[in-house]
Amino acid sequence: MLDTEFQEAFRDSAKDLIGRHDNMARCRQKPQNPAVDRKVWAEVAEAGWFSLLVPEEAGGLGRNLADLSVIAQQAGEQLFAEPYLAGSVQIVQALLGAPAGALRDELLERAMAGELVAGLAWQETLGQLEITDPVVTATRQGEELVLSGTKRLVGPVEGADGWLLVAHTDDGQGALIWVAAEDKPQRKDYPQVDGSVLSDLVFDGVKVPANRVIMAGDGTLQNVNRANDMTRLMAAAELVGVMRRAFDMTVDYMKVRKQFGKPIASFQALKHRAVHAWVEIQVASAALNDAIATAQADGSDAVLARQASRAKARCSAAALSITRQCIQFHGAIGYTDEYDIGLYLKRAMVLSAWLGNASTHRARYLELTPALSDAVQEVVDVEIPQDQDWNAMSDRDFRNMLRTFYRRNYPENLRNIQRRLTWEEVRDWTMTLSRQGWIAPGWPKEFGGMGLSPEKLLAYVEEQENYGVARTIDQGVIMVGPLLIKYGTPEQHAEFLPKMLNAEHRWSQGYSEPNAGSDLASLKTSAVLDGDEFIVNGQKIWTTMAHSSNYIFALVRTDNNAKKQAGISFLLIDLDSPGITVRPIKDIAGHTEFCEVFFENVRVPVRNLVGEVNQGWTMAKALLGFERIFLGSPKQGRYALSQLNALARERDLFKDPVFRAKYAELLMDVDDQAAAYSEFAEYIKRGDNLPPSVSLLKVWGTQAYQRVCQALMEAAQESGSVDAAYDTDVSSLNPPAILFNSIPSTIYGGSTEVQCEILARAVLGITE
Numbered sequence: 001m002l003d004t005e006f007q008e009a010f011r012d013s014a015k016d017l018i019g020r021h022d023n024m025a026r027c028r029q030k031p032q033n034p035a036v037d038r039k040v041w042a043e044v045a046e047a048g049w050f051s052l053l054v055p056e057e058a059g060g061l062g063r064n065l066a067d068l069s070v071i072a073q074q075a076g077e078q079l080f081a082e083p084y085l086a087g088s089v090q091i092v093q094a095l096l097g098a099p100a101g102a103l104r105d106e107l108l109e110r111a112m113a114g115e116l117v118a119g120l121a122w123q124e125t126l127g128q129l130e131i132t133d134p135v136v137t138a139t140r141q142g143e144e145l146v147l148s149g150t151k152r153l154v155g156p157v158e159g160a161d162g163w164l165l166v167a168h169t170d171d172g173q174g175a176l177i178w179v180a181a182e183d184k185p186q187r188k189d190y191p192q193v194d195g196s197v198l199s200d201l202v203f204d205g206v207k208v209p210a211n212r213v214i215m216a217g218d219g220t221l222q223n224v225n226r227a228n229d230m231t232r233l234m235a236a237a238e239l240v241g242v243m244r245r246a247f248d249m250t251v252d253y254m255k256v257r258k259q260f261g262k263p264i265a266s267f268q269a270l271k272h273r274a275v276h277a278w279v280e281i282q283v284a285s286a287a288l289n290d291a292i293a294t295a296q297a298d299g300s301d302a303v304l305a306r307q308a309s310r311a312k313a314r315c316s317a318a319a320l321s322i323t324r325q326c327i328q329f330h331g332a333i334g335y336t337d338e339y340d341i342g343l344y345l346k347r348a349m350v351l352s353a354w355l356g357n358a359s360t361h362r363a364r365y366l367e368l369t370p371a372l373s374d375a376v377q378e379v380v381d382v383e384i385p386q387d388q389d390w391n392a393m394s395d396r397d398f399r400n401m402l403r404t405f406y407r408r409n410y411p412e413n414l415r416n417i418q419r420r421l422t423w424e425e426v427r428d429w430t431m432t433l434s435r436q437g438w439i440a441p442g443w444p445k446e447f448g449g450m451g452l453s454p455e456k457l458l459a460y461v462e463e464q465e466n467y468g469v470a471r472t473i474d475q476g477v478i479m480v481g482p483l484l485i486k487y488g489t490p491e492q493h494a495e496f497l498p499k500m501l502n503a504e505h506r507w508s509q510g511y512s513e514p515n516a517g518s519d520l521a522s523l524k525t526s527a528v529l530d531g532d533e534f535i536v537n538g539q540k541i542w543t544t545m546a547h548s549s550n551y552i553f554a555l556v557r558t559d560n561n562a563k564k565q566a567g568i569s570f571l572l573i574d575l576d577s578p579g580i581t582v583r584p585i586k587d588i589a590g591h592t593e594f595c596e597v598f599f600e601n602v603r604v605p606v607r608n609l610v611g612e613v614n615q616g617w618t619m620a621k622a623l624l625g626f627e628r629i630f631l632g633s634p635k636q637g638r639y640a641l642s643q644l645n646a647l648a649r650e651r652d653l654f655k656d657p658v659f660r661a662k663y664a665e666l667l668m669d670v671d672d673q674a675a676a677y678s679e680f681a682e683y684i685k686r687g688d689n690l691p692p693s694v695s696l697l698k699v700w701g702t703q704a705y706q707r708v709c710q711a712l713m714e715a716a717q718e719s720g721s722v723d724a725a726y727d728t729d730v731s732s733l734n735p736p737a738i739l740f741n742s743i744p745s746t747i748y749g750g751s752t753e754v755q756c757e758i759l760a761r762a763v764l765g766i767t768e
Contacts, residue, residue, distance in 0.1 A: 006063065007070045010052075014074040017047050026081040027343050030195025035159030036117045040082055045114025049088045053230075054096060054112060065230065065292050069237035076241025079347055083119075083156045083196065085238070087111060089231040090120045094164050097223035098176060098215035107178065107214075117159060121151040121179070121201055122166040122224050128152075129309075129356045129364055130225045131166055131174070136203060138167040138175055143210050145177065147185075147203035153354075157187060157199040164214070165203075166224050175216040176224065183208055194346040198354075226301050229308035232355050233292055236308075236315035239351050240285050243315075243322040246344035247281055250274075250326040251764055257331075265766045270329065275756040277322050278764060279696045283672050284318040287311060290675035306368040313361035314672055316352035323348045359661065366664035380404070387437060391453045398456060402463040405436070416468035416643075418737030419591045423473055423506060423548035430472045430503045439501055440477045442684065447485055447493070448501045454681035458634070458674055465639040473548050476500040476507030478630045480553045480572070482684065483623045487611050496572065508546040509627075510554030510573070510597060511620070513539055518754045520555070520620070521564040525599060527556035527571060529606070529613075534558075534571060536602040542748065546595035547584050550575050553623075559614050570619035572608040579603075589740035624750065625690035629680050631749045632697020637670040640708040640738055647715050647733055659715065666711055669704040676700065692762035695755040702745040702752065709735075709742040 021040065044050070052068050054060020068088065075084065095108045110116035122131050136149030147167060154163060162180040169175045179185065186202035215223065251274060254265035264270055291307035298304075323345040327334035334341045352358065380400045390398060409432050414421065423430075433439040441460050443449020452460060481500050484492055499505040516523040525538025536556055546552065552573050559567030575582065579602040584592035611619050644663065653659040677697055683690050713720040716735040723736055746752045760766040 004067075007067055010067055011070045011074055013047055014049075014071040015078070017043060018074060018078040018080050021081075023079045023081055024340050024343060027079050027195060027347075028337075030081060031191065034191075034195060034197045036082055036156055038117070038159075041087070041117060042114040044082070044084055044088075045112065049084060050092060050114060051112040052088065053092060054108070058096070059109070059112060064296055065233055066289075066296065068234060069288065069292060072234045072237035073241035073244070076238035076243075076347070076351075077245035079242075079343055081195075085231055085234050086119050086156060087114075087117065089234050090227050091116075091118050091164060093227035093230050094120055094176065094224055095214070097219070097226060101214065103178060103212065104214045117156060117161050119154050119156050119160055119163045120166075120224070120227065121154045121163040122228070123152045123154070124150070125152065127356065127360050129360060130228075130305075131221050134166050134168040134174060134221075136165065136167045138165075138169050138177055138213075140170050140210060141207075144207045145210050145212070147177075147179070147206040147208065149203055151201045151203075153190065153198040154201050155196065155198040157189070157201070158197055163201065165201075166221070169216060173217045174220040174224075176214045176220055177208065178212045178214055179203075179206070179208055192350045194343070194350045196350060222301060226304060228355060229301075229304045232308040232312045232361075233288070233295065235351050235355060236288050236291070236311035239315040239319040239348060240281070240288055242344050242348050242351070243281050243284070243319040246323050246326045246341060246348075247274075247277060249341060249344075250329045251766070254329055255766065264329075265764075271760045271766055272753065272756040273325065274329070274764060274766070275759045276699070277325050278759065279699050280318045281322060282693070282696050283676050283700055284315050286676035286679055287314045287668075287672035290672075290678065302368065306365060309356070309361035309364040309368070310668060310671065312356060313358045313365060314668060316348075316361070317358040319348040320345075320352050320358075362661065362664040362668060365668060366660060369667065381407075384408075384436075390450055391456055393456075395455075395459060399459055399463055402460065403467070405438075406463070406467040406469060410467065410469055414470050417470045418734045418741060419589070420545060420593045421470050421472075422545075426470060426472050427503075429470075433472070434502050439472070439503070440481065442681075443477070443481060443485065447481075447497055454678040457681060458678065461633060461635045462638055465635060465642055468639075473503075473506040473545050475509055475544065475549075476505060476551070479509065479623055479626050480507055482626050483553075483619060484610065486622065487619060491607065492572075492610065505551045506545075506549045508543045508549040508552045508575075508595070508597075510540040510543055510552045512542045514541055517542075518751055521568070521617070523555055523557060523568065525554065525556050526560075527558050527569060527604070529558070530603075532606045534569075534604045534606065534609070536571070536573065536599045536604055538599050540597040540599075541585075541594075543582075543595045543597050544593055544748075546575070546582050546597050547592065552597060553610075555616050555620055558616075562614060565617040567614055568616035568620065569613050570610040570616035571604050572610065573599075573602065573604050577602050577604070587740070588743075589737060622689065625694050626684075627749050628694050628698045628755075629677070629684070629690060631745065632673070632680075632694070632699075632701040633677050634670050634674040634701065636742070636745065637673060637701060637705045637708055640705060640712060640742065641666060641670050643733055643735075643738060644708060644712045644715060647712060647735075651715065653715060662711060666704070666708050669700075669707065673697070673701045673704055692758055695750070695758050698749060699752055699755050699759070702742075705745055706742045709739045713739050 048061050049071060051060040052063045056062035092111055095104055098104050107116060124135050136151060138145040138147055160181055162178060165177045165179045167175050167177055183206055185206050188200040190198050192198060255263050257264050288311045291311040295304045295307040326341050327345060330341055333339050382400050382404050384401055384405050438450060440449035441452045442457055445451035477500055484496055511520060513523050527534040527536045552575055554571050554573055555568050556571055557567055558569040579600040581598040583596045585594045586592055648654055680694050680697060712735050720735045
């Protein structure tokens with residue numbers, strides 16, 4: 001979904017402009033003709049690509065990276081063959097960061113007009129991400145500068161007008177110098193797999209006029225690094241376009257390619273692999289959007305660098321993975337040169353390597369992560385208001401308020417508990433939250449909630465996890481409450497919502513039955529209308545914390561003659577009603593989180609029916625959406641990651657490069673899950689129905705959670721099998737308990753395999 005009309009216009013314009021050209025033919029011809037097509041270059045300049053990021057007062061359009069990313073994604077989808085990122089971002093941003101001057105202004109004007117084809121010559125070693133002390137020197141001799149040294153992997157070179165060279169001057173300062181093509185540095189070309197060319201430029205006593213210095217001294221190298229980071233964000237955007245189009249082409253092929261008399265898309269193994277690939281694309285896209293938004297909102301070079309590395313790492317790894325899989329899905333034809341899918345792999349390979357690959361950027365992302373510094377978390381006691389516009393508070397003030405509240409109110413003996421607490425254990429804390437008005441952070445304020453935005457809700461979750469706050473008996477607040485807000489009657493609002501907020505009602509979920517788990521529509525529990533009551537008979541299983549609840553929301557069959565989904569209704573049932581038996585079930589960790597609930601002639605008032613009779617499946621799908629967005633929140637992954645961080649600090653594991661690489665990958669998995677979660681949380685904030693694609697949160701989030709827990713077990717060494725908590729200098733750890741908690745996450749709320757079926761059918765359009 002695009003945020004603005006401007007972005008829609010930019011997307012449509014770019015799609016039309018690029019579509020006028022035979023890009024696939026151009027990609028295949030590039031090895032023989034790698035020079036920039038000047039006619040096309042002028043067209044994209046006229047369309048505003050090169051001036052889009054230039055302020056209006058400097059003659060540009062004054063737009064932002066989010067707008068340009070729309071164009072970059074279109075370029076990726078259609079494999080636009082010209083090196084526009086060098087022209088629209090890298091060179092333009094390097095010039096914009098330099099002080100105004102005759103030469104700088106001339107070059108900027110020519111660049112915006114499409115009259116200048118130039119590259120930024122900054123890199124000196126493989127894998128380099130920043131320029132801090134250039135090896136290439138510029139020595140003053142009279143009115144000339146003598147250039148010495150080599151710049152690596154510069155582009156474009158073939159047919160370019162020149163390059164902005166980053167060099168070290170006599171006085172030890174960094175300088176940005178214009179080197180024209182006619183100055184003729186030596187070059188060594190490296191043809192890329194997509195037909196483009198990067199070159200080493202060798203300056204062996206090359207002389208240029210001294211007035212070619214565009215910028216020198218303070219801020220010069222930072223300016224270059226900033227230009228590169230902005231370019232990395234746009235390279236990530238192009239990679240999103242590459243993988244998205246490659247995937248769409250592949251799914252279309254899978255739907256028509258038949259083997260054994262069936263489309264290969266219908267084969268479960270391929271179908272589920274396709275869904276996981278699609279999930280990876282959506283997470284990469286969400287990470288990109290969040291990285292751009294975060295960088296733009298903050299404006300600092302440090303945040304830009306971290307977010308650029310995040311986006312580049314995620315999109316590089318995802319694009320390489322997706323395009324390789326697309327060839328696999330195509331089979332032998334995908335490996336032929338005549339078939340276009342291979343061109344997408346080649347473009348992904350080039351963009352993924354350019355300006356730093358995934359592993360290099362993961363390492364940088366970790367290095368720039370504030371949580372890994374040795375600084376102690378800020379401890380500031382602040383006032384805690386009863387009510388306020390929480391969303392208007394700064395992130396820092398909001399977090400300090402939460403930390404103060406937890407320090408003052410949360411029981412120390414309940415921190416970092418590795419199991420679900422019973423009502424008796426969590427009662428006092430629940431009532432504290434209730435009195436403060438914080439028991440329903442995601443509910444709208446008009447219904448008694450905090451009305452938190454997705455960003456503030458994530459901060460709320462993170463601070464809970466950082467402090468080790470346990471879950472309350474919260475299924476009423478997170479599941480049935482939002483359902484009643486959307487579908488309940490005014491009378492149901494009045495009767496049930498306040499009692500969720502004051503914890504008088506504590507809820508469990510009555511969905512699954514012994515023979516109706518993933519196939520929920522096969523449920524047998526019946527509800528027969530008898531006057532103004534339903535009589536309920538049957539059994540529910542896997543009802544979380546039913547032994548600590550006094551109400552259950554349940555799906556019941558009210559019409560045995562209708563289609564499976566059509567004969568189901570949604571009831572709210574008092575667990576203290578006669579005829580109900582609750583039996584706890586011990587899990588493999590020895591805890592009793594789940595229960596069986598038996599109903600024998602239980603009478604339920606008709607007023608407790610949500611929606612219409614036989615319309616419960618609509619309620620069920622809506623509620624499952626709320627459940628899946630909750631289960632797909634970064635809450636569990638954040639907590640497990642905090643425990644891994646604590647263990648790593650205790651064992652000094654961050655000095656181990658292998659562990660650092662693994663931790664960086666897991667950190668990004670959880671951070672990018674949070675980005676995807678925020679996009680879906682906006683649906684709830686607007687009051688919109690959650691789309692079927694919300695299932696991606698559970699698929700990605702629960703698997704990321706399990707990966708973190710497995711890493712924790714491995715890092716714990718022999719302590720990974722100790723069946724008890726033990727204290728570290730940082731936290732109290734119990735790795736087996738954390739792993740046990742993660743195991744059922746890919747089962748409950750609809751197993752990963754069921755989510756794959758839903759996504760394949762409802763999102764990818766793959767049917768039997």
